Amino acid sequence: VNWTVEEWSARIAAGDQRALARGLTAIENRTPPAAGLLKAIYPHTGRAAIVGLTGPPGAGKSTLADRLIEAARNQGRRVGVLAVDPSSPYTGGAILGDRLRMMRHHTDPGVFVRSMATRGALGGIAAATFHAALLMDAAGFDLVLVETVGVGQDEVDVARLAHVTIVVLVPGMGDDVQALKAGIMEIAGVFAVNKADRPGARQLVSQIRGTLQLVHPSLENAPPVLETVATEGKGVPQLLEAALARRHEASLEQRIEGWKSRLRQMLVERIAEQMAPADLDQAARRIAEGRQDPFTIADELLERILRR
Numbered sequence: 001v002n003w004t005v006e007e008w009s010a011r012i013a014a015g016d017q018r019a020l021a022r023g024l025t026a027i028e029n030r031t032p033p034a035a036g037l038l039k040a041i042y043p044h045t046g047r048a049a050i051v052g053l054t055g056p057p058g059a060g061k062s063t064l065a066d067r068l069i070e071a072a073r074n075q076g077r078r079v080g081v082l083a084v085d086p087s088s089p090y091t092g093g094a095i096l097g098d099r100l101r102m103m104r105h106h107t108d109p110g111v112f113v114r115s116m117a118t119r120g121a122l123g124g125i126a127a128a129t130f131h132a133a134l135l136m137d138a139a140g141f142d143l144v145l146v147e148t149v150g151v152g153q154d155e156v157d158v159a160r161l162a163h164v165t166i167v168v169l170v171p172g173m174g175d176d177v178q179a180l181k182a183g184i185m186e187i188a189g190v191f192a193v194n195k196a197d198r199p200g201a202r203q204l205v206s207q208i209r210g211t212l213q214l215v216h217p218s219l220e221n222a223p224p225v226l227e228t229v230a231t232e233g234k235g236v237p238q239l240l241e242a243a244l245a246r247r248h249e250a251s252l253e254q255r256i257e258g259w260k261s262r263l264r265q266m267l268v269e270r271i272a273e274q275m276a277p278a279d280l281d282q283a284a285r286r287i288a289e290g291r292q293d294p295f296t297i298a299d300e301l302l303e304r305i306l307r308r
């Protein structure tokens with residue numbers, strides 16, 4: 001098929017899932033039509049809530065996603081899911097498990113599940129994920145769930161680009177406080193204390209609220225902290241409602257802040273994408289071998305990119 005960008009975007013906006021799938025591939029592989037396609041579909045976006053789902057491995061994110069899909073479908077919403085694979089050796093196999101957990105929705109045309117891989121791109125994955133979510137928005141999905149594994153920089157970047165991020169924590173993991181430190185407090189719109197069928201859920205809720213109170217003394221406007229049992233669907237409709245409320249109650253000021261960090265991220269990734277991996281290797285080598293200072297090298301690299 002050889003669609004023009006106009007045809008392609010019109011098909012996506014009309015809900016053609018094959019056109020959507022091809023658009024997602026173009027974004028993932030950063031092929032040339034992706035940029036034009038994004039511009040063309042942007043006027044069709046703005047309806048969806050892009051909701052990040054992040055937290056330590058095994059916290060129950062995929063099980064929650066499955067239940068959030070169910071809750072949203074019960075309200076007649078169409079749901080897109082992006083499972084972000086950071087292509088790290090530590091999370092190998094996670095995506096297969098994710099797909100299996102959401103398999104029961106596969107025959108539902110109102111649900112579209114897709115995994116995103118970084119393919120070793122220098123540009124990182126946050127902006128590409130956000131672009132993919134915009135495509136799903138344009139295709140008419142009202143809720144776009146973005147599941148990322150872990151609490152590293154990639155996850156924080158993805159979370160910043162989402163409208164609201166649910167941070168999933170579980171009692172008794174021992175690394176609760178650690179997880180709260182790692183930039184997570186800043187990005188969380190809603191906390192889900194999952195596996196609340198296990199001992200220690202109450203204590204974890206208080207611990208999170210205590211930490212939040214340092215930033216929000218009255219706990220007003222603080223991210224809500226909800227208990228869930230994803231395996232049984234308990235607390236999930238409330239979690240969905242809380243996430244959607246954060247999205248819809250965002251003020252103009254908050255939306256401006258959101259676009260500031262999105263634009264910054266898009267620019268950073270665009271610059272990084274322009275850099276050939278071999279150039280980066282060579283530049284790093286020159287610094288490590290003491291042949292040149294990193295500041296001069298950074299200037300040179302930037303100039304080379306801008307001259308293109």
Ligand SMILES: Nc1nc2c(ncn2[C@@H]2O[C@H](COP(=O)(O)OP(=O)(O)OP(=O)(O)O)[C@@H](O)[C@H]2O)c(=O)[nH]1
Nearest residue numbers: 057058059060061062063094149194195229230231
């Ligand atoms: N007891 C209990 N187990 C749960 C709950 N939610 C999820 N689990 C179990 O926890 C395990 C991990 O669940 P996943 O949904 O795969 O977790 P995840 O966060 O997506 O895991 P990764 O994608 O590998 O990081 C599975 O065996 C689930 O059945 C819960 O509320 N209570």
Ligand SMILES: [Mg+2]
Nearest residue numbers: 061062094098
């Ligand atoms: Mg998962």
